[in-house]
Amino acid sequence: xxxxxxxxxxxxxxxxxxxxxxxxxxxxxxxxxxxxxxxxxxxxxxxxxxxxxxxxxxxxxxxxxxxxxxxxxxxxxxxxxxxxxxxxxxxxxxxxxxxxxxxxxxxxxxxxxxxxxxxxxxxxxxxxxxxxxxxxxxxxxxxxxxxxxxxxxxxxxxxxxxxxxxxxxxxxxxxxxxxxxxxxxxxxxxxxxxxxxxxxxxxxxxxxxxxxxxxxxxxxxxxxxxxxxxxxxxxxxxxxxxxxxxxxxxxxxxxxxxxxxxxxxxxxxxxxxxxxxxxxxxxxxxxxxxxxxxxxxxxxxxxxxxxxxxxxxxxxxxxxxxxxxxxxxxxxxxxxxxxxxxxxxxxxxxxxxxxxxxxxxxxxxxxxxxxxxxxxxxxxxxxxxxxxxxxxxxxxxxxxxxxxxxxxxxxxxxxxxxxxxxxxxxxxxxxxxxxxxxxxxxxxxxxxxxxxxxxxxxxxxxxxxxxxxxxxx
Amino acid sequence: xxxxxxxxxxxxxxxxxxxxxxxxxxxxxxxxxxxxxxxxxxxxxxxxxxxxxxxxxxxxxxxxxxxxxxxxxxxxxxxxxxxxxxxxxxxxxxxxxxxxxxxxxxxxxxxxxxxxxxxxxxxxxxxxxxxxxxxxxxxxxxxxxxxxxxxxxxxxxxxxxxxxxxxxxxxxxxxxxxxxxxxxxxxxxxxxxxxxxxxxxxxxxxxxxxxxxxxxxxxxxxxxxxxxxxxxxxxxxxxxxxxxxxxxxxxxxxxxxxxxxxxxxxxxxxxxxxxxxxxxxxxxxxxxxxxxxxxxxxxxxxxxxxxxxxxxxxxxxxxxxxxxxxxxxxxxxxxxxxxxxxxxxxxxxxxxxxxxxxxxxxxxxxxxxxxxxxxxxxxxxxxxxxxxxxxxxxxxxxxxxxxxxxxxxxxxxxxxxxxxxxxxxxxxxxxxxxxxxxxxxxxxxxxxxxxxxxxxxxxxxxxxxxxxxxxxx
Numbered sequence: 001x002x003x004x005x006x007x008x009x010x011x012x013x014x015x016x017x018x019x020x021x022x023x024x025x026x027x028x029x030x031x032x033x034x035x036x037x038x039x040x041x042x043x044x045x046x047x048x049x050x051x052x053x054x055x056x057x058x059x060x061x062x063x064x065x066x067x068x069x070x071x072x073x074x075x076x077x078x079x080x081x082x083x084x085x086x087x088x089x090x091x092x093x094x095x096x097x098x099x100x101x102x103x104x105x106x107x108x109x110x111x112x113x114x115x116x117x118x119x120x121x122x123x124x125x126x127x128x129x130x131x132x133x134x135x136x137x138x139x140x141x142x143x144x145x146x147x148x149x150x151x152x153x154x155x156x157x158x159x160x161x162x163x164x165x166x167x168x169x170x171x172x173x174x175x176x177x178x179x180x181x182x183x184x185x186x187x188x189x190x191x192x193x194x195x196x197x198x199x200x201x202x203x204x205x206x207x208x209x210x211x212x213x214x215x216x217x218x219x220x221x222x223x224x225x226x227x228x229x230x231x232x233x234x235x236x237x238x239x240x241x242x243x244x245x246x247x248x249x250x251x252x253x254x255x256x257x258x259x260x261x262x263x264x265x266x267x268x269x270x271x272x273x274x275x276x277x278x279x280x281x282x283x284x285x286x287x288x289x290x291x292x293x294x295x296x297x298x299x300x301x302x303x304x305x306x307x308x309x310x311x312x313x314x315x316x317x318x319x320x321x322x323x324x325x326x327x328x329x330x331x332x333x334x335x336x337x338x339x340x341x342x343x344x345x346x347x348x349x350x351x352x353x354x355x356x357x358x359x360x361x362x363x364x365x366x367x368x369x370x371x372x373x374x375x376x377x378x379x380x381x382x383x384x385x386x387x388x389x390x391x392x393x394x395x396x397x398x399x400x401x402x403x404x405x406x407x408x409x410x411x412x413x414x415x416x417x418x419x420x421x422x423x424x425x426x427x428x429x430x431x432x433x434x435x436x437x438x439x440x441x442x443x444x445x446x447x448x449x450x451x452x453x454x455x456x457x458x459x460x461x462x463x464x465x466x467x468x469x470x471x472x473x
Numbered sequence: 474x475x476x477x478x479x480x481x482x483x484x485x486x487x488x489x490x491x492x493x494x495x496x497x498x499x500x501x502x503x504x505x506x507x508x509x510x511x512x513x514x515x516x517x518x519x520x521x522x523x524x525x526x527x528x529x530x531x532x533x534x535x536x537x538x539x540x541x542x543x544x545x546x547x548x549x550x551x552x553x554x555x556x557x558x559x560x561x562x563x564x565x566x567x568x569x570x571x572x573x574x575x576x577x578x579x580x581x582x583x584x585x586x587x588x589x590x591x592x593x594x595x596x597x598x599x600x601x602x603x604x605x606x607x608x609x610x611x612x613x614x615x616x617x618x619x620x621x622x623x624x625x626x627x628x629x630x631x632x633x634x635x636x637x638x639x640x641x642x643x644x645x646x647x648x649x650x651x652x653x654x655x656x657x658x659x660x661x662x663x664x665x666x667x668x669x670x671x672x673x674x675x676x677x678x679x680x681x682x683x684x685x686x687x688x689x690x691x692x693x694x695x696x697x698x699x700x701x702x703x704x705x706x707x708x709x710x711x712x713x714x715x716x717x718x719x720x721x722x723x724x725x726x727x728x729x730x731x732x733x734x735x736x737x738x739x740x741x742x743x744x745x746x747x748x749x750x751x752x753x754x755x756x757x758x759x760x761x762x763x764x765x766x767x768x769x770x771x772x773x774x775x776x777x778x779x780x781x782x783x784x785x786x787x788x789x790x791x792x793x794x795x796x797x798x799x800x801x802x803x804x805x806x807x808x809x810x811x812x813x814x815x816x817x818x819x820x821x822x823x824x825x826x827x828x829x830x831x832x833x834x835x836x837x838x839x840x841x842x843x844x845x846x847x848x849x850x851x852x853x854x855x856x857x858x859x860x861x862x863x864x865x866x867x868x869x870x871x872x873x874x875x876x877x878x879x880x881x882x883x884x885x886x887x888x889x890x891x892x893x894x895x896x897x898x899x900x901x902x903x904x905x906x907x908x909x910x911x912x913x914x915x916x917x918x919x920x921x922x923x924x925x926x927x928x929x930x931x932x933x934x935x936x937x938x939x940x941x942x943x944x945x946x
Contacts, residue, residue: 001559001832003491010487013563017570018476018483031582035807038586046594050834053560056827060567064824067583071573079580079798084572086474087526090486094533096565096774097490099544099557107552109504110540113511121519138611139818149664163668164637165646172639183796184817190792191622191815193666195636239798295818301569303820319663323656324909325552325712325917329895334508342664344657345612345768347776351537354529359474361523422802436797444798 001053009053016057021086021451024073028428031069038067069431074451077460078433080239080267080399081448084301087359091352092301102346104326105334112337115350119306121357125365126272126292129285133312135340136304136349140266141184143291143307144233146315146341148175148188150289151231151260153318154311160318164193174222176200177233178210178245182264185233194230207394208243208437210234216253231260234287236280237268240435240444241393241401244268247283255286263290266305270297271397273362274370280397297369297398299450300356304349315340372398372447375457379445382461388468392437398447401437404468414441416471423467430460474526482526489530494559494924497546501901504542511540542904547925550933551906553712553740553872554921557774560832564825565774575819577799578807585810588823592779594830598838599745599765602758606785608813609777609822613739614657616764616780617706619788619814621648621661623762624704624733626791627784633791637666647695649673650706651683651718655737658706667703680867681716681910683707689726704733707760709753710741713908713917714866714874717741720756728759736763739778743770744870746835747843753870770842770871772923773829777822788813845871845920848930852918855934861941865910871920874910877941887914889944896940903933 001009041063070076072084084092102111119134137143152159156170164170173194177185179201189199200222202215219229232254234245247263254261263284269292271277284290289309294300309315320339322331338344357365380395383402393401404420406413417434421443425431435442445460474482514536543549545557557565575584592607610616625632629643637643646667650658652674662672673695675688692702705727707718720736727734736757742765744750757763762782767773782788793812795804811817830838853868856875866874877893879886890907894916898904908915918933 003495006491006494006559006563007487009559009563010491010566011484013566014480014483014487017566018479020570021479022476030579033582035578035582035803036586038583039590042587042590044590044593046598046830047834048836050832050837053563053828053832056560056831059831060824064583064587067581067586068571068573069579069581070571071580072571079574082572082574084569086479086482087529089566089569089572090479090482090526092569093483093486093490093562093566096557096562096569097493097545098541099555099562099774100541101544101552101555101775105508106503106542107544108540108542109506109508110511110537113509113540114515114537117512117515117517120517125519139816141816141818145664145815152666159666159668160663161668161670163646163662163671164666165642165644166668166670167645169638169642173636183794183799186794187792187815187817189636190633191618191664193625193632193637195632195634195639197634197639198636239796301572302574303818319660321656321659323712325906326656329891330508342618342660343612343614344660345614345776351533355526357519358529358532359523359526361520363521364523418802433798 009057012057017089021072024070027070027073029070029073029075029431030425031067033067038063072449074449074453074456075430075459076449077445077447078431079446080296081446081452082296082302083299083448083450085299085356085450087355088299088301088352091355095348095351098348100348102348103338103344104328104336106328106330108348111348111350112335114354115337118350118354118357122294122306123308125362126269126281127278128281128308131310132308134306134308135337137307137341138303138305140264140291140293140305141187143305144184144262144264145188145191146307147262147289147291148231149192149318150309150311150314151262152192152194154260154314155228155230170228172227173198173230174200174227175231175233176202176215176218178202178204178235180204180208180238180240180243181233181235182239208238208241210245210250212246212249212253215250219257229257229259231262233262233264236263236265237397240437242268242397242399244280244396251283251286261287263287266291266293267296268397270369273366274373277373277397294353297448298356298365299360300353304353312340368450375447375452375454376400378454379457379461388465392442400445401435401442403440403442410440417441417443419471420464420467423471424463427463430463432460482530485530490562494545497543500543500546502543502546502548502904503898504540506540511536545922547922547929548903548933549922550918550920551904552919553769554919554925555769555775556772556921556923558772558829558923560828561772561774561825564828568821568824571821573821575821576811576817577801577809579801579803581821584821584823585808587827588810591823591827591830595767595779596781598835599742599754600751601754601781604783605781607779607781608810610780610814611776611778613737613764613766613778614660616778617657617735617737618661618664619780620735620762620764621704622665622791623782623784623787624735625665625667627733627787628701628703643701645700646671646703647673647700648704648706649675649688649691651675651677651708653677653681653711653713653716654706654708655712681711681714683718683723685719685722685726688723692730702730702732704735706735706737709736709738710870713910715741715870715872717753717869724756724759734760736760739764739766740769741870743842746839747846750846750870767826770921771829771838772833773826777826785813841923848920848925848927849873851927852930852934861938865915873918874908874915876913876915883913890914890916892944893937893940896944897936900936903936905933
């Protein structure tokens with residue numbers, strides 16, 4: 001593509017994206033596509049001849065956009081609401097253009113060093129001590145996988161060479177997490193060859209927080225039965241309710257028992273930027289590792305997961321491996337980030353986090369996160385004052401769990417809430433998702449988009465009430 | 474950021490990128506930064522106040538760009554040369570703007586369905602049968618990890634629940650790969666709890682291809698000793714020399730022995746688009762899984778790794794796990810791509826592959842790949858005719874391994890070649906990397922950038938000869 005053609009198409013994209021980010025309400029939040037609609041609209045054979053980018057872009061608008069669920073819509077309240085903020089999007093454009101591999105220092109010194117600098121900034125914003133070294137992974141799933149791999153290496157040092165099934169087999173291993181921990185912990189244990197049954201799910205209190213006494217008992221009972229503890233996973237901001245496990249007590253247990261403590265703060269770590277909710281990371285200075293996702297609540301386009309570890313030497317002992325073709329003269333003087341990962345190839349992700357932190361400033365980030373929590377409190381108050389709805393969990397951060405009152409029958413009430421959610425989401429103005437709490441279907445409103453305002457939250461509330469009235473009893 | 478500011482900054486970026494892609498020779502290929510230069514140029518504390526994007530961009534040019542090694546420079550001949558082609562870069566810009574999560578069908582139907590369509594196109598281009606189902610991962614490291622996890626699940630079905638160290642311990646397990654297989658295979662085995670010693674490295678012939686007889690013998694001997702084979706990994710395009718393992722013979726062994734065959738065609742799979750080198754994937758129709766990286770030799774910005782599998786049901790059996798908060802009404806009617814992966818979060822990567830295939834067309838892709846192989850043959854001929862240099866391996870594809878003749882002493886010759894490489898790379902006009910073959914230091918010239926022409930390859934040759942003359946004997 002010559003420079004002129006690139007400019008023409010690039011400028012057209014800039015204009016389209018500017019319009020898109022400013023008026024996402026032109027689109028329904030949740031795609032209205034039927035299964036197969038995109039697939040059926042496209043040829044099933046690859047094209048022989050190339051076409052102009054203009055034609056590709058026309059098909060993007062015609063076929064792809066209707067099949068998009070708009071995560072950048074301020075009425076997106078599903079899962080954890082995220083934002084690809086403008087500075088992050090622009091930085092991603094540069095990252096794609098540079099197309100560097102951040103595996104070795106020499107394959108782009110800026111990629112390695114900017115990662116160190118920006119993760120240092122983020123560490124300070126989170127209030128973590130400088131004993132934490134850091135690295136960027138794609139997702140929290142991969143960050144937690146590395147944390148648990150390091151913990152496994154710590155307990156079974158010959159695992160790297162001999163694995164778990166060989167002659168050095170040490171018998172059953174155990175990892176502890178609350179019953180509200182994220183599914184990525186289960187998947188990490190499957191991957192690592194520990195198996196799902198190695199996960200001991202610790203019960204929670206009435207506010208969905210891990211019970212430290214139950215954790216202590218589980219560890220004792222395991223030790224008595226010849227089971228070796230590998231790690232404890234505490235969750236700061238569970239996916240269903242954003243409950244915060246009591247990390248201070250949990251970290252005491254981890255220190256006393258000598259068990260690796262990994263903190264999954266993928267979503268809620270960002271709340272530590274705000275003075276009122278700085279407490280969410282209390283106790284985490286004693287954790288062995290911690291993950292927080294700037295692509296969740298720090299306005300950074302997906303994917304960028306920040307992993308902090310007080311024993312990165314263990315991660316390196318578990319994974320570093322330099323084949324001849326990746327040996328460099330400066331090895332020893334520099335960090336080669338491939339040493340801290342399963343993945344050799346690494347995008348230059350630090351650039352977008354750097355752009356986001358600089359563009360908003362700590363103040364700007366803090367303000368926006370605080371505002372999201374204020375909006376969640378407002379919504380929560382509306383729920384509490386309503387005769388139609390009830391709150392299903394505390395609201396410590398920016399997610400509200402609630403449900404419509406129904407009859408006494410649980411399954412009828414579940415059904416009512418499902419219908420409510422379907423109806424509200426079909427409006428195209430908002431999108432909310434659900435969970436189950438104590439077995440009961442529960443609607444979730446998650447606030448996290450940088451452009452979400454009180455008006456959007458109010459509109460969600462209106463739509464819910466309208467839908468509740470229309471559905472009747 | 475308001476629309477006007479986004480437009481202004483976006484347009485400036487488009488102009489910068491257009492200029493960059495057209496004149497990368499304004500920059501040295503390999504960054505000349507000293508270790509710490511970028512880090513020292515940036516504040517070690519996060520900014521309190523935000524700044525305009527213009528200021529961030531100025532610092533990008535001032536601090537970041539000098540620390541970039543230019544993978545998009547047509548004189549980049551290191552590792553495997555890759556390209557972020559213009560249509561791919563533009564598509565990445567849209568992906569960043571949409572910022573969708575492709576974990577569930579409903580979180581953007583287009584992301585899931587376009588992935589199916591484009592991987593179907595690529596499958597046809599590779600000449601693979603439609604018994605292969607496909608999914609996009611970030612890297613081949615992760616694709617091979619999933620392949621080996623599926624193979625492990627196949628052999629030890631209770632591994633998902635009980636792991637490898639529990640009561641169901643089946644004793645030592647083994648994976649077979651050539652001694653030239655990629656380090657990602659070692660890392661996958663570490664991760665999966667099989668351990669590095671579970672990797673049996675099969676010797677190669679004089680052209681660095683796995684010896685099928687040695688594979689057969691290793692399997693027999695292991696079975697006799699109570700070791701359970703899990704998988705065979707064949708490499709189509711090894712990293713050092715791009716040698717192609719004899720997959721036809723290897724797949725016969727895999728079928729006869731009932732052992733999962735995974736093919737790592739991360740780099741060389743693309744050569745199957747060209748009639749003359751279609752043979753590289755011969756026998757792969759019988760493989761159980763295969764990975765090819767469009768971000769390597771198919772002009773797609775990093776990262777995008779295409780994983781093909783004839784038993785995706787096993788991958789799903791190993792990994793699918795749906796927590797309440799990710800349950801959707803349409804489950805069962807649609808594919809949810811989170812079911813085939815360790816990672817829950819997934820970028821909308823298919824968009825860039827779709828744009829690249831449509832923009833170039835199969836013809837355009839084929840032509841460019843063929844041209845790279847033609848250039849490698851030209852360079853190889855120069856080496857063969859030279860009195861200064863000798864070829865160190867056959868040149869089946871687009872990489873040439875060679876070294877300068879030295880004295881009889883191996884270490885002196887190694888040293889000469891190291892100095893040569895350093896000198897050539899310091900020119901700023903080209904960047905080549907190295908490997909070791911049979912213990913001897915070997916220079917590699919890897920051709921793969923979409924803008925690399927005969928002139929760039931010729932310039933590399935001139936620089937090598939100049940350096941050789943200057944260094945003397």
